[in-house]
Amino acid sequence: MRDRLTLSTLGPLAALFALILLGAGLNENFLSAANVTNVLARSAFIGMIAVGMTFVITSGGLDLSVGSMAAFVAGMMILAMNALQPSLGVGLPLALAGIGVAILVGLLAGLANGLLITRAGIEPFIVTLGTMGIFRSLVTWIADGGTLSLDFSMREFIGPIYYGGILGVSWPIIAFAVVVVIGEVVMRHTRFGRYCEAIGSNDKVARYSAVKVERIQLLTYVALGLLVGFATVLYVPRLGSASGSTGLLWELEAIAAVIIGGTALKGGFGRVWGTVVGVLILSLIGNILNLANLVSPYLNGAIQGVIIVLAVVLQRRKSSAEGR
Amino acid sequence: MKRRQLFGATAALAVMAGLAGVAVAQDKTHVIGVSIPSATHGFMGGLNWHAQDTIARLEATYPQLDFVLATAGEPTKQVADIEDMVATRNIDALVVLPFESEPLTGPVKAVKDAGKFVTVVDRGLSVPGIEDLYVAGDNEAFGRVAGEYFKANLPSGAKIVVLRGIPTTLDNERVDAFEKAIDGSGIEVLDKQHGDWNRDKAFTVMQDYLSKYPKIDAVWAADDDMAIGAMAAIEQAGRKDEMWIVGGAGMKEIIKRIMDGDPQLPVNVTYPPAQISTAIELTALKYVSAAPVTGRFIIGSTLVTPENAAQFYFPDSPF
Known part of the structure; x- marks a missing residue:
């Protein structure tokens, strides 16, 4: 089941190119550097999370909590930075402290999910449905139902993490690209990636083949938590705030991107670059609908829904025709 | 905290x-x-x-x-x-x-x-x-007051964009009243998309507005969370001096900036969350006084300007 350039792998790519052509035809600013940067940078959060989600889903798991987790991590990061500001002052140490807190909280949140699933043996759907509610309520509670805002001077200081860049390429895009390359290499060229696919295909056989199933699964959730942490590090500098509505429905967008990209929802086969295509497709739909007044804005959600279903249907039909 | x-x-x-x-x-x-x-x-x-x-x-x-x-x-x-x-x-x-x-x-x-x-x-x-008693903010006035400010402060032919809330009757009432108020002023509404009263969504929509329209004179964000998202997008595009923004509802951070005379945020329109206090207080009055409290109590939507902003500033509230 290795990837070859068949129709089924080309499906999502074709859809992406069709969208790009459509966008370019509808608005001349679509391909401008500013718009391309906007779309790629805003894809970076969900994109990084979706790469982690690809591994979780490939190994037969699921994580519904990532959106709430991102909100919670963002809340903790802001809270920690505001609390440390009097002692550390505005500057690099405080920024690093905030980044450290975000990554640590993400890691621990992922670990909690992973341990509940692998050690306590509870269904991933149930565990992460539970933690989804827990993380979201915690951030609403911490924020007193309002919005947690980073101190203004500190926001100015860390703003460049989102808005800055090198050679005209902004940091979120670079970080996203690095995560994708690492993800693709791990999935295709390491034992870990192969174990994920083996467990997702048939965990019993994997276990009989001396694969440490629980440990691999735990690692996928920890890695996903870590990536949520990284994504939050990029997210917080953008607006410098977190609230109960931060990261709403990110989990579904990430899962949709993974599935559009050709990873099997029931596990056993993962495609990291496909996930990237999926994320870009979802971002572009929103972008194009904003740029061109094609339909009533009430119908934006419907258009996205149609394209998600269509992308998967095309893929499945082609792949079954090839006997996969 | x-x-x-x-x-x-x-x-x-x-x-x-x-x-x-x-x-x-x-x-x-x-x-x-x-x-x-x-x-x-x-x-x-x-x-x-x-x-x-x-x-x-x-x-x-x-x-x-x-x-x-x-x-x-x-x-x-x-x-x-x-x-x-x-x-x-x-x-x-x-x-x-x-x-x-x-x-x-x-x-x-x-x-x-x-x-x-x-x-x-x-x-x-x-x-x-x-x-017995109805206490509410005034959605019609919320849109109208903002619209009147736009009409009074923009020349004919000025171009504006609108960020709408979550699709609801309430949002429709506000937008209709706004459009009615600017009617005949020659102000052109370039676009009105839904920002869902959400900072991130408003940021994204505003980014796309900025890609799409080379010239925007003002933004009606219709909500302060959306105003904050829109401001970040405008700042990113380096077009801060090109347009001003009117939000709404009276979030403390925004009121503070109006108090400080921020040129990007000239005014705000109230839609006070404290209306629940009005309702509870009036209901309590029924049991502790002889004051009649039945009827309708509509809380006006007021224009917040740098001059009167201090009276709308609640630093302890989370909003």
Whole structure:
């Protein structure tokens, strides 16, 4: 089941190119550097999370909590930075402290999910449905139902993490690209990636083949938590705030991107670059609908829904025709 | 960080209500139930804060009043809350901000039919005449006041963009009133998309507006969370000097910047979350004074300017 350039792998790519052509035809600013940067940078959060989600889903798991987790991590990061500001002052140490807190909280949140699933043996759907509610309520509670805002001077200081860049390429895009390359290499060229696919295909056989199933699964959730942490590090500098509505429905967008990209929802086969295509497709739909007044804005959600279903249907039909 | 009372207050409320129900009920104590949506976004967060704040103050002022506060994340839960209040807490009055009009109309009518005093806040019920007292913000004025400011401060031919809220009747009323107010001024509305009263969504929509339109003179963000998202996008595009923004609802950060005379944020239009305080206070008055409190109380939407901003500034509120 290795990837070859068949129709089924080309499906999502074709859809992406069709969208790009459509966008370019509808608005001349679509391909401008500013718009391309906007779309790629805003894809970076969900994109990084979706790469982690690809591994979780490939190994037969699921994580519904990532959106709430991102909100919670963002809340903790802001809270920690505001609390440390009097002692550390505005500057690099405080920024690093905030980044450290975000990554640590993400890691621990992922670990909690992973341990509940692998050690306590509870269904991933149930565990992460539970933690989804827990993380979201915690951030609403911490924020007193309002919005947690980073101190203004500190926001100015860390703003460049989102808005800055090198050679005209902004940091979120670079970080996203690095995560994708690492993800693709791990999935295709390491034992870990192969174990994920083996467990997702048939965990019993994997276990009989001396694969440490629980440990691999735990690692996928920890890695996903870590990536949520990284994504939050990029997210917080953008607006410098977190609230109960931060990261709403990110989990579904990430899962949709993974599935559009050709990873099997029931596990056993993962495609990291496909996930990237999926994320870009979802971002572009929103972008194009904003740029061109094609339909009533009430119908934006419907258009996205149609394209998600269509992308998967095309893929499945082609792949079954090839006997996969 | 005041993460105050949440546990404390609810626990204390529960205990007090429990005690009150048994011991003091015969002692001319009046119980007022307050049912509101939970704090899912900035405005509701502010509303929750003001509700708790008002209840704490009224309970301290009037020992003969007891309050039961319940917050609900969806209409079904709110219906259950209200039924519980009537069945187990024996409330004398109900202050309710309906999550949605339709599903709450029946249950609130049942409370009224049981002889309780009913105060409805912000969103009306679908059948008129159930409530004794109606307290609400003025959505029509919210759009109109903003529109009048645009009309007075922009030349004919000026180009503006609009960020709308979550598609609802309320949002339609505001946008219709806004468009009516700028009618005939020659101001061109380039686009109006939904930002869902959400910072991230507004940021994205504003980024796309900026890619799409080379010239924008002003933005009606119609909500302060959206105004903050839009401002970040404008700053990123380096077009801060090109346009000003009018938000709405009176978030403390925005009011502060208006007080400080920020040229990017000339004015704001109020839609106060503290309207829940008005409703609770008026309902309480019925039991502690002879003042008549039935009828309709519509809270005006006022234009906040640098001159009067100080009176709309609540630094302790989360909103």
